[in-house]
Amino acid sequence: xxxxxxxxxxxxxxxxxxxxxxxxxxxxxxxxxxxxxxxxxxxxxxxxxxxxxxxxxxxxxxxxxxxxxxxxxxxxxxxxxxxxxxxxxxxxxxxxxxxxxxxxxxxxxxxxxxxxxxxxxxxxxxxxxxxxxxxxxxxxxxxxxxxxxxx
Numbered sequence: 001x002x003x004x005x006x007x008x009x010x011x012x013x014x015x016x017x018x019x020x021x022x023x024x025x026x027x028x029x030x031x032x033x034x035x036x037x038x039x040x041x042x043x044x045x046x047x048x049x050x051x052x053x054x055x056x057x058x059x060x061x062x063x064x065x066x067x068x069x070x071x072x073x074x075x076x077x078x079x080x081x082x083x084x085x086x087x088x089x090x091x092x093x094x095x096x097x098x099x100x101x102x103x104x105x106x107x108x109x110x111x112x113x114x115x116x117x118x119x120x121x122x123x124x125x126x127x128x129x130x131x132x133x134x135x136x137x138x139x140x141x142x143x144x145x146x147x148x149x150x151x
Contacts, residue, residue, distance in 0.1 A: 022049075022074075022076060023041070023046070023047075023049065024048065025041070025048055025050055025072075025074075026051045026065070027052060030052075036087050037071065037083065037090055038050060040096065043096065044094035044095075065079065066081040067081050067082075073089070088108065110148065113141065116141070121138075
């Protein structure tokens with residue numbers, strides 16, 4: 001047997017997404033761009049291999065990955081690249097991307113806003129305005145989240 005038939009035969013009686021697919025998340029030994037994917041696995045209760053490597057090994061590993069970048073999610077031997085594409089894949093796979101075509105972009109919009117928060121923080125940090133970020137910028141952004149959640 002090969003492919004999903006092999007996993008299905010091994011998982012008879014307790015079929016789940018975890019049984020059907022093998023997941024390997026590859027990233028530096030840091031949180032960074034792989035952390036949201038790790039959180040999605042935990043929230044969904046799905047096991048995965050969290051393969052982390054040290055930055056000094058990056059030059060020798062780089063050529064093994066799609067686009068020469070990480071994170072990479074290997075699913076059944078296929079490499080998926082780019083953190084946000086991986087996150088959307090996992091959310092959809094684990095039933096965390098809403099129940100309708102309207103809910104999905106609402107959820108994705110919140111996720112995109114997290115990117116904006118990160119970029120705003122990095123800009124504030126580079127400009128020596130971290131206090132202003134936490135005192136003004138972040139509370140304003142979180143106000144949008146509160147409005148969304150109150151609906």
